[in-house]
Amino acid sequence: MKRYLYLWHRWLGISLCLFMALWFVSGVVMLYVGYPKLTPAEHLAHLPELSPRDCCVSPGQALAASGRSEVPSTLRLSSVAGTPRYLLGYADGTRLVVDARSGQRITTVDAHTALASARQFAGTDPVDYLDQVQEDTWSHSRALDPDRPLHRVQVADAAGSLLYISGQTGAVVRDATRTERTWNWLGAWLHWLYPLRDSPWWTQIVIYLALAATLMALLGQVVGLLRWRFAKPYRSGSRSPYAGGFARWHHIGGLLFGAVLIAWIFSGLLSMNPWQLFASSSTATPAAYRGGELNTGSDHQPLAETLAQFRQAGLAVREVHWQRVGGQLYRVGYDAAGESRIQSVVEGAPVLAQLPTSTLEQAARAMLPGVAVQFDWLERYDAYYYQRAEQSMYGHQRKRLPLLRVRFDDPAATWVHLDPYSGALIEQLDQRQRVSRWLFNLLHSWDWLPLLERPLLREVLIIAFSLGGLAISVSGIVLGWRRLRRNPLQHRPPRRLKTPAVAQQRGVT
Template sequence: MKRYFYLWHRWLGIGLCLLMALWFVSGLVMMYVGYPKLTPREHLAQLPALSAEDCCVPLAQVLAAADERQAPAAVRLTTVAGQPRYLLRYGQRVLAVDARSGQRLAGVDEQAARAAARQFAPGRGVSYQGLLDEDAWTHSRALDADRPLHRVELDDGTLLYVSSHSGEVVRDATASERSWNWLGAWLHWLYPLRGGTLDRWWGDIVIYLSLAATLMTLLGIVVGLLRWRFAKPYRSGARSPYRGLARWHHIGGLAFGALVLTWIFSGLMSMNPWRLFTTPTPLDMAAYQGAELRADAFPLPAQQAITRLREAGLNARELHWRLVGGRAYLQGVDASGATALLPADGDGTLLHGLTDAELLRAAQAIRPQERLQVERLNAYDFYYYARAEHSMLGHLERPLPVLRVRFDDPAQTWLHLDPRTGSVVGRLDAGQRTSRWLFALLHSWDWLPLLQNRPLWDGWMWLASLGGLLICLSGTLLGWRRLRRRPRPSPSRARPARSAGRRDTLYP
C-alpha cells in the first residue's frame, strides 16, 4: 500500500508541481495588485455634482419611458458622458433614460463611449478600440448586465470599458494593473482558459485540478511522515533518508506541507464545487422594501432634492431612490461617499440615518411571525470586516456601525443593515459562513489580528508562500529528473544493492 502512496504522489507531482508553483507566485502578486475593477471611490471621483438647473423629468415619466411591466429593482440619477441620466436596474438588465428629455436610450454608440471616457479622464487623449463581449480584464460576472462593452484606451495606456446599455464607465484597467495581472490574478485563476473553446469547462478544470493537487499534497504529507525517522535515525545519522534536493523537498514538505494543503484545499472551496455552499431556499428580501418602487411613492422631485441636499452641505454626485419598510427616501451621495436621506414625502427633513427601530420593522416584515436576534456592531468581527480595496471583495463597502439581524429561516440567514442608508450591506447564510471558514480564512488568512496589523499579515503570507514555493519548485525539479531518467534495466538483471541513507530520490 505504501508503494501506491509513493507512486500516486510522484506522478501527480510531476503533473502539478509546476502549476502549484505558479499559483504561489501569482498569489504573492495578488497580495498587492488585484484583478482590475472600478471601485465606488473611483466611480464617484469622476462624477460632477448634480445640478438642479434644467433637470430633471419626473420619475413617473422615467418609468413610463422604460416601458417595463414590473417595477425596477433600483433607480439612480447620475451623470453619464456629461449629461444627467436615470439608470434603472431590472434584474440583470440596465436601462438608461435621459434626465432632461425623458427619452429612453436605445443604445450607446462609439461617440457616446468616447464622451464617457472624456468625462472619466478629462483632458486625456482617447482611442476607441471597438465593441467586445469579453476580454482578459472583463471576465467578471458583475459586468453581465452591461455587455457588450465598448473599450476605450487613454493616452497613458489605461483601458476603460463602457456599458453599451447605460453609457457608464464600468471598469478601468491601468497599464500597471494589467502588467502585474499577467503574473497575478490572470494566472492564478487560470484565465488563459477563459474566452476560448475551453471556456465552458473552465470551472470544472479548476475544480478538478485543485482536487488532484489536494490529493497530491495530502499523499506527500503521508509519505513524508512515513520516511521520517522520529525515534531512531538512519545509519547516516540523519532523520531523512534523502540527500540534496530531495532532502530539501522532504524537510520542506514536513515543515510547510500542512499550509500548502490548506491553501490548495481552500482554493478548491473558493470555486463552490458541486454547489456545496449554495442555499436551495434563500431568504426572500422583497418584503424588506415594503412596496414596489413606483412613482407615486416619491412625490419629492429630483431637482428639489438636489437643492435641499446642497443647502445642507452635501453636493450630491448621485441620487438613489430607496424604499425601507414601505417608506420612501431619496439618498444623496457626494464625492467622498458621504450620504444623507430625504424622506420622499417632501417634509423637508434631512436625515443622516435611520433608527434601529425603523430598520428592525423593515427586517421583521421579511418573516413577520419570527422573533429576530439583533445585535449592533460597532467594530469588525470574524464575519463582518473590511479588506484592502484591491483585494477580491475589498471594494465592497463595510461601514460601521451596522445592525446584524439573524433569522431562523432554513438557510439561517444573517443580514447586515446600514443605519446611514437603510441598505443591506451584507447577507450571510449558513453556506456562506461555512465558506468563510473553508475559503477566506484558510486561503487569505482573513483573521482580524493579522489583517489589522498588516506587517504581521504580510510577513506570515510571505513566509508561508516561500515555504510552499520551496516544496513546489523542488518537486518540479525532481519530477523533471525522473522524466529524464533512463529506462530501468530488464527485470531479469540483478538490481544493485541500495545503501541505507544514500538515496537521492523520494520514491522506491
C-alpha cells in the first residue's frame, strides 16, 4: 500500500508542481497588485459635479425615451463625455443611455464619444484612441459583458492608464495602469490560469487541477509522516531518510508547510464553487425588499431643485441614483468621496443622512413574510462584514458602518445586510454562503479580522508561508525532473543513510 502512496504522490507532483510554484509566486504578487478594475471610488472621483443649469429632463421622460416597455432595474444620472446622461440597466443585461438635456436616446457610441469620455476621466492629460475590442487581456470579467464591445483609449499620464469605454453607454468602465498591466502578467494572469481563459473548459480545468493538487498535497503529507522517524532516528542521526539536497528540503518543507499548502489549494478549489456546492437555497428575494418596480414616474420634482437641495444638505452631487425601498421611491446623491444623502420623492420630503430604522425593518420583513426575524445594528466590522484593501478581489466593495443585519429564522438561515445610507441591499448570505466564507475567504485570503486589522503582520505571514510552499514546489520540480531523466517506470524506494562503518563493511567508498 505504501508503494502506491509514493507512486501517486510522485506522479501527481511531476505533473502539478510547476502549477503549484506559479500559484505561490502569483499569489504573493496579488497581495499587492490586483487585477485591473474601476472601483466606485475611482469612478466618482473622476466625475464633474452635476450642475443645475440646463439640467435635466425628468427620469420619467428618460424611461419613455428608452423605447422599451419593461422598467429598468437600475437608473442613475451621471456625466458621460462631459454631459449629463441617464444610464439605464435592465434585468437581461442590456444597458441604455439617454441624453439628460435633450431627452433623446443615444444609440451609437463611436470613437469620438469614447475620446470625449476619456477626456472627462483624464482631465488635462492627453488621450489617444486605440481600437475597439470585445475582450482582451485586461477585460476578462463577466461584469463587463453588458458593456461590450469596449473602446480602448490610452492616457498619457504618469500612471500610463489604459481606459476601457462601454460600447453601450460611453462611460469609462475600467482602467488599467502600467503597473497593474506589468505585474499582472506574473499575478492574476497566472494565478487564475488566464492563458486558458478562452477555452470553454477553463472552469473545469481550474477545478480539476486544484482537486488533483489537493490530493497530491494530502498524499505528500501522509508519505512525509510515514517516512519521518518519531521514535528513534535513522543511523545517521537524522529523523528524515534523506541525506540532503532537494529531497531533504522537500521532505522537511512538506512537514513544516504542508498543512497550509493543503488549505490554500483546497480553498482555491472552493473559490470556483465546484458543482454549485455553495449555491444559495434561500427563498428571500431582493424584489420583495424593493416592493415594486423602479417606475420613476412619481418623481415630479425638477432635477435642478433636487441638486440644489442636496447642495444645501452639504453634498456636491456627482451622481444621482433612484432606489426603491419598501415600495417607496428614493433619490440617492453621491459626491466625489462616495458620501451620500437620501431623499424620498414625496413632495416636501427632507434630505436625510440615513433611512429610518423602521423603514428598513418593514422592507426587510417583506422578503420572508411570517418568518421570525432578528435585527442587529453593526457598529464594528466582524467575521461576516468587513472591508478589504482596494487591490483585493473584493476591494471595489465599499462597506460602511453602521449596518443593519437582518437574520431570518428560515430553513436556509438567511442573513441580509442593508446599507442605511442608500437603502441598498448589500449582500444576502444563507448558511451555505457563510460556510463558504470560512472555507474560501478565511483559508485562502486569510480574511480574519485580527489579521485584517494588522495588515503588515498578515502580509509577513502570507509571504513566509508562500515561500515555504514555493520551496516545496521547486524541490518537487527538481526531483521530478531527475526522475524523468532516469527510467521513468522504475520505482526506487528512498535510499537509507549509511553510517561510515556500515558503508565500509559493504565495500562502499
